[in-house]
Amino acid sequence: MKLGLIGKTLGHSWSWQIHDMLIHEHYQNWELSEDEVIPFLEKKDFTGINVTIPYKEKVMTVLDEISPTAEKIGAVNCIINRDGRLYGYNTDCDGFMELVKTAGMHMEGKHAAVLGSGGAAKAVMAGVSQLGGIPVMVSRHPHDDMISYQQMYAMQNRFSFLVNATPVGMFPHMDETPADLDVFEHLEGVVDVVANPLRTKLCFQASCKGMPSTGGLGMLVYQAAAADALFTGQKVPQERIDACLGTLLKERRNIVLIGMPTSGKSSVAQMLGKQSGQQVYDMDTLLEQQFGTSIRTCFETHGEAYFRAKETRLARELASKEGVIISCGGGIIKNPENMQVLSQHGVVVWLQRNSLFPSSDRPLSADEASLKKLYEQRRGLYEMYSDIQVENNGTLEDTAEQILKKIGERK
Numbered sequence: 001m002k003l004g005l006i007g008k009t010l011g012h013s014w015s016w017q018i019h020d021m022l023i024h025e026h027y028q029n030w031e032l033s034e035d036e037v038i039p040f041l042e043k044k045d046f047t048g049i050n051v052t053i054p055y056k057e058k059v060m061t062v063l064d065e066i067s068p069t070a071e072k073i074g075a076v077n078c079i080i081n082r083d084g085r086l087y088g089y090n091t092d093c094d095g096f097m098e099l100v101k102t103a104g105m106h107m108e109g110k111h112a113a114v115l116g117s118g119g120a121a122k123a124v125m126a127g128v129s130q131l132g133g134i135p136v137m138v139s140r141h142p143h144d145d146m147i148s149y150q151q152m153y154a155m156q157n158r159f160s161f162l163v164n165a166t167p168v169g170m171f172p173h174m175d176e177t178p179a180d181l182d183v184f185e186h187l188e189g190v191v192d193v194v195a196n197p198l199r200t201k202l203c204f205q206a207s208c209k210g211m212p213s214t215g216g217l218g219m220l221v222y223q224a225a226a227a228d229a230l231f232t233g234q235k236v237p238q239e240r241i242d243a244c245l246g247t248l249l250k251e252r253r254n255i256v257l258i259g260m261p262t263s264g265k266s267s268v269a270q271m272l273g274k275q276s277g278q279q280v281y282d283m284d285t286l287l288e289q290q291f292g293t294s295i296r297t298c299f300e301t302h303g304e305a306y307f308r309a310k311e312t313r314l315a316r317e318l319a320s321k322e323g324v325i326i327s328c329g330g331g332i333i334k335n336p337e338n339m340q341v342l343s344q345h346g347v348v349v350w351l352q353r354n355s356l357f358p359s360s361d362r363p364l365s366a367d368e369a370s371l372k373k374l375y376e377q378r379r380g381l382y383e384m385y386s387d388i389q390v391e392n393n394g395t396l397e398d399t400a401e402q403i404l405k406k407i408g409e410r411k
């Protein structure tokens with residue numbers, strides 16, 4: 001089988017790795033210029049290909065047959081060569097539907113605001129409809145049946161779901177967000193088709209509100225699985241799809257430990273590193289190295305604001321890493337920006353320990369009374385920002401194992 005992906009720039013594509021895991025087949029990248037696309041297709045020297053930006057519409061002109069869904073969407077991302085005849089499909093739509101189902105979201109009879117008007121947005125519109133939902137396309141330059149962002153906000157009451165199908169928030173523009181979630185009063189879930197970062201700012205804001213949300217990595221894997229079923233004529237077993245997602249997440253997702261001073265973040269991080277083989281970064285230790293003094297001395301000399309600014313800068317630096325363990329200082333949750341950047345590629349674990357103790361090394365919890373006060377001030381924030389909560393009352397080994405187990409159970 002000769003399989004691969006065509007598009008303009010493919011350096012950042014994860015598809016070759018995904019298809020390798022799903023069907024153990026070699027999958028090539030063919031970077032083509034505008035003029036090369038049609039001759040490439042006419043040569044028909046492939047078994048099956050995926051098509052990505054910006055050629056999903058252009059390829060339709062030379063296909064022999066196009067599936068009704070792809071025709072309706074107006075974009076093809078999968079082409080099969082059957083005895084010299086080219087058949088076009090849209091598996092982005094299948095991928096989107098699978099993503100929504102896996103996230104446990106039920107769109108039947110509900111309105112979904114779909115942000116964007118490009119190929120991805122059109123596939124999402126078809127997916128929402130096939131799931132029984134009522135999609136409404138939202139665009140900065142609305143025409144035909146689309147509405148503007150202003151109109152969306154004006155009718156916010158109607159929407160149960162918000163789907164981002166624009167590139168806003170995608171790496172490297174991770175501080176951007178396509179919509180203001182605060183305006184919506186009845187949202188049940190947020191879907192972002194962006195896969196990098198794993199959690200966009202939009203999804204972070206949804207998690208802070210306790211609202212179900214999902215990023216686009218699952219869609220990327222599910223659309224690939226749907227394409228593989230067309231390439232091979234056989235369904236990809238679910239276990240293989242799950243294993244593929246698990247591997248991609250393990251390689252890219254950081255484990256971020258938050259919690260009260262002395263809850264065990266640094267010790268558990270070291271144990272996790274030992275058990276999983278991932279690199280460990282201890283923020284307080286790194287800051288102490290940077291200052292050349294203890295944290296207490298830094299507070300005494302420069303004040304808390306100085307320390308917090310350095311902490312945020314370090315959080316941003318570490319947030320760009322992938323597949324590592326990050327142990328935070330207890331006060332990391334004081335600045336929402338820290339948690340947003342650390343959550344981009346991170347699963348955030350709140351470590352809880354019964355026997356917390358005052359420590360002269362930690363300026364804000366040097367005695368029992370301040371420790372207690374600190375806990376009351378911070379527990380709501382630890383809860384809001386964490387994906388997983390784990391007790392650290394047994395051995396460090398047990399705690400680390402429990403964390404890895406709970407993370408493994410998440411998709």
Ligand SMILES: Nc1ncnc2c1ncn2[C@@H]1O[C@H](COP(=O)(O)OP(=O)(O)OP(=O)(O)O)[C@@H](O)[C@H]1O
Nearest residue numbers: 260261262263264265266267268330392394395396
């Ligand atoms: N599960 C555990 N079993 C035994 N001792 C533990 C356990 N977890 C933590 N400790 C001990 O508690 C103390 C505080 O742990 P650690 O320094 O890892 O906490 P921390 O959350 O990183 O604190 P800080 O926020 O002050 O950096 C250490 O002496 C550590 O050995």
Ligand SMILES: O=C(O)C1=C[C@@H](O)[C@@H](O)[C@H](O)C1
Nearest residue numbers: 013014015050051052053077
């Ligand atoms: O970036 C990628 O590798 C891809 C993205 C989407 O366009 C998919 O439709 C395509 O199959 C592969």
Ligand SMILES: [Mg+2]
Nearest residue numbers: 265266284327
């Ligand atoms: Mg520590």
